[in-house]
Amino acid sequence: MSIIIAENLSKSYPVAVKSPGIKGTITHFFRRTYRSIKAVQDVSFEIAPGEIVGFLGPNGAGKTTTLKMLTGLIHPSSGTVKVAGQVPFQRKEAFLQKITLVMGQKQQLIWDLPALDSLRINAAVYNISDKEFQRRVGELTEMLSLEGKLTQPVRKLSLGERMKAELLAALLHRPHVLFLDEPTLGLDVNAQAAVREFLRDYNQRYQATVLLTSHYMADITALCQRVLLIHEGSLMYDGSLDGLLERFAPYREVYIELAQPLPIEKLMTYGDVKLLEGRAVRFMVSREALTRTVSQILADLEVIDLTVTEPPVEEVIGRVFQAGVVE
Ligand SMILES: Nc1ncnc2c1ncn2[C@@H]1O[C@H](COP(=O)(O)OP(=O)(O)OP(=O)(O)O)[C@@H](O)[C@H]1O
Numbered sequence: 001m002s003i004i005i006a007e008n009l010s011k012s013y014p015v016a017v018k019s020p021g022i023k024g025t026i027t028h029f030f031r032r033t034y035r036s037i038k039a040v041q042d043v044s045f046e047i048a049p050g051e052i053v054g055f056l057g058p059n060g061a062g063k064t065t066t067l068k069m070l071t072g073l074i075h076p077s078s079g080t081v082k083v084a085g086q087v088p089f090q091r092k093e094a095f096l097q098k099i100t101l102v103m104g105q106k107q108q109l110i111w112d113l114p115a116l117d118s119l120r121i122n123a124a125v126y127n128i129s130d131k132e133f134q135r136r137v138g139e140l141t142e143m144l145s146l147e148g149k150l151t152q153p154v155r156k157l158s159l160g161e162r163m164k165a166e167l168l169a170a171l172l173h174r175p176h177v178l179f180l181d182e183p184t185l186g187l188d189v190n191a192q193a194a195v196r197e198f199l200r201d202y203n204q205r206y207q208a209t210v211l212l213t214s215h216y217m218a219d220i221t222a223l224c225q226r227v228l229l230i231h232e233g234s235l236m237y238d239g240s241l242d243g244l245l246e247r248f249a250p251y252r253e254v255y256i257e258l259a260q261p262l263p264i265e266k267l268m269t270y271g272d273v274k275l276l277e278g279r280a281v282r283f284m285v286s287r288e289a290l291t292r293t294v295s296q297i298l299a300d301l302e303v304i305d306l307t308v309t310e311p312p313v314e315e316v317i318g319r320v321f322q323a324g325v326v327e
Helices: 021-030 063-070 115-125 130-143 159-171 189-206 217-223 241-248 290-300 313-323
Strands: 004-017 033-047 052-056 078-083 099-103 177-181 209-213 226-231 234-240 251-258 272-277 280-286 303-309
Touching: 004 063, 033 063, 033 078, 033 226, 033 234, 052 063, 052 189, 052 217, 063 078, 063 177, 063 209, 099 159, 115 130, 115 159, 130 159, 130 189, 159 189, 177 189, 189 209, 189 217, 209 217, 217 313, 226 241, 226 313, 234 241, 241 313, 251 290, 280 290, 290 303
Parallel strands: 052 209, 052 226, 099 177, 177 209
Antiparallel strands: 004 033, 004 078, 226 234, 251 280, 251 303, 272 280
16 A cells, blocks of 8 residues: 555646847736746656655756645646645645655754754644653654754754754654655765664654655665656656666676786777776676676786676766656
């Protein structure tokens, strides 16, 4: 039984069109004409309880718009959504109790107050008893390593601490479904890892369902077994991360360390040379040619070390978006 069901979800935004020049400006002032931008087109998917799904796409692909429809902030132009058995746009209490939306670039904690004060407001909104409040804050503080930070004004916290406090606030009502839009945006590598670690922990502890967008592929590879890929509003791929690589990266990287340096012209006969540094060479080799190429390299050249790896996920996805491969 799916906890998130999106069927043929579409969203168009009207945008005012203005002709250039002073005449255009005057006409625009009195009589506006609009054209429609299709931000999301016919997107369907289902997510099972407890899954962590990565939502990927280049800037402007329609990720935030989809998340806004799933959380009931905007109404779909067409199609249907159900989250935890509810229609999001109705914003019923039973729905709001079960979900949370965290946007990396927005904050809900009040800047000049200690986070604990904002948390008390949330506890009142969600009807959480004082005893339960203490218990949940204690537990989340420990999971997020935020000891001693909640009593300081939010403006005095580091970016990473603030993001963790935001997560604490967003999870106080113990939602079943987490919509996370760039939760690690702007954080340094350590803070990113801490947030990731926490999300994994939280998912396991509460079997929470997570739909996550991130421009940091490390978030996706660390947390998500399944990804949705959206491009220009349409869903291009829904499946495992491994499957994505299989489908969109029909090549492997072959790294060799040679006993003696060789000229690039000679090396190029074995494959596309991506890097040549002294005796170290990295080739890109198509999957079909892999066995043949590796055997040939080992037969022809004096090789000290050889490894074959998948190309980095970022690179594969970057290529997919650049080429606009839609199947
Ligand atoms: N309120 C709005 N009015 C008009 N157009 C909008 C509005 N919100 C988004 N858009 C447009 O819809 C498209 C999808 O935007 P959306 O914010 O969903 O993309 P995104 O995938 O989240 O991008 P990013 O990774 O940059 O956040 C873009 O072309 C954007 O300009």
